[in-house]
Amino acid sequence: MTTSPGGEPAERTKAAVLEDVAGLAGVSAMTVSRVLNAPEKVRPETRARVLAAVQELGYRPNFAARSLVTGRSGVLGVVSFDTTLYGPASTLYAIERAAREHDYLVNIASLEAMTRRSIAEGVDRLRQQSVDGVIVIVPHESAADGLRDLPPDLPVVDVGGGERLSVPAVAVDHHAGAVRATRHLLELGHETVHHLSGPANWIDANNRMQGWRHALRGREIPPPLAGDWSANSGYEQGKRLSRDPSVTAVFVANDPMALGLMRAFREAGRRVPEDVSVVGYDDVPEAAHFWPPLTTVRQNFATLGRQAFQLLLNRMVGHDTSERRTVEPELVVRESTSRR
Amino acid sequence: MTTSPGGEPAERTKAAVLEDVAGLAGVSAMTVSRVLNAPEKVRPETRARVLAAVQELGYRPNFAARSLVTGRSGVLGVVSFDTTLYGPASTLYAIERAAREHDYLVNIASLEAMTRRSIAEGVDRLRQQSVDGVIVIVPHESAADGLRDLPPDLPVVDVGGGERLSVPAVAVDHHAGAVRATRHLLELGHETVHHLSGPANWIDANNRMQGWRHALRGREIPPPLAGDWSANSGYEQGKRLSRDPSVTAVFVANDPMALGLMRAFREAGRRVPEDVSVVGYDDVPEAAHFWPPLTTVRQNFATLGRQAFQLLLNRMVGHDTSERRTVEPELVVRESTSRR
DNA sequence: GCGAAGACTGTTATCGCTAACATAAAACGT
């Protein structure tokens, strides 16, 4: 039933199935299955014979059949917004690596928009391909709502979402990061610190803004500006800020915006750091080579991703925690900040 | 068999299956299946009844069962090296978008290393979860070999690989891009153009280097330096180059390295573009805000990704092309280059 | 008014695998 008519055993028309291997090894299909899933339960010589047959036929278990009967797929999903951004991309990468080590595959669903609906849709798309669990990287207010609509039977872990989520979560402590950045500037003798924030309703943006506010307590708090994370928006808002001569220190909510802002200041004739000090956020790999090298807050995305996977793994094996883990960011001082 | 004991119909213990829906709608399972897959073959009123039942039970088809019998999974795989890099990340994103529009899901396998072995392993991992096709983004010499070992029954499309591949491929014409960059510098009156290349054995790096060489024919061709794509390597090699006073123009194989290089030149007291002109490659979103704004070669990763998906789709439906498509890069002139 | 074609819907078999139980063979204690 298995032998190909014309000679070469490697030349089969259809892919080999369990039964074929069993036939060739002279055992039952079940034994082959065991060799693959619980080798210790099969006598070494039998095992060897089966393995040889597997090898010879180039047998590969049928994923669909297996997961139909086991109810597990070995695939997990990641819902993310714009995986082109440094943060999500790095987190995704770390998740993928962690997943691979545990023999999980990662399926991605990026979102066009960040609405409650689109999150639900993203999760849904993944669920239809029966992922075993989902990690949601949507640092937006809408995520909180989006996560509420989820079916309770699907293990979900959130990354960088809000505080009051019903699911396990990992997040960087942006409040602390912002405080560190702002204090650093105050300690350098600046009267106050201006802030260029991320877009409204982004959790990260809000947390950083709050941290900034917190560190500024008791002082004059200038009205914050908001960008859209892009260098370009940093440039535009920078142009505006540079007209205000009282500005001597700016805490910018991410590195690309800081880059744009520094360009605007430079073009306006205000030197960084001599006239104005700037602190960014993220520590993208290029930040050390900006002009001037950027003082910034480093987020450890690798840890973030790994922790997210760990949490998901816990939930998938049943531990019904709604644990929340925090990753501490770190201030990296370079040359874009100086004493007043 | 389906009704929950205590009231709320939404509260079932096990997920509803086809049979449950059929029961509730008073039809056979087959009819339900048809409503879902070929609605026009079912009378409108029956269809409505079935749909209502689907709704009520929150029925979702079982992916594994479906793909077991149809032999298709609706998932495609992307094998890529370091999805944190701008190029791969953008390509991946475009692929994912295109895939979504055609109701495919994307599975990723990032590679630790870029050897022939690791590529084969990556493809294998994906194949085990029975993807319907694979897109390989590995712009490295090893890819060519890695692709040779692949099973012939799996549709594969290559992105940015070498020229002599046996599979359909999409690639940016880096040779042309490099020629444009180099000519631009020559036309500005520079005697010759130096080159900071990417790492050896990267296809893109080689193509760009060849284009640079080609555009320089008839002139003195300075020995190229090589970096590893990182801003840091650009900085290091930039320090070396900046010691050579004869250097007036540099074509750098990507934007981050150009950033590092410009920093090195600035620190060495050589102004860009007054003393030295620099051209980068990629046009990352930040390039317009580098100091000075970087003249660079823009790659359209979105198109690249979309085309790759198209090609894969063609192969999956059977068209056995080994078509090779090319995407043209575009020179974007900014302020890092000036007349000699 | 009646057979044929068409429109719907149902039945059966099967995809490839593994859980659970059944059996056979080997190992063991007394």
Place this chain on the structure above:
DNA sequence: ACGTTTTATGTTAGCGATAACAGTCTTCGC
């Protein structure tokens, strides 16, 4: 030596969907 446990393998019965075929009921032409 003989029941009992242990170890190794085989058998059976689905998992949840769809393909292919088989009916049933309309509809229609003449």
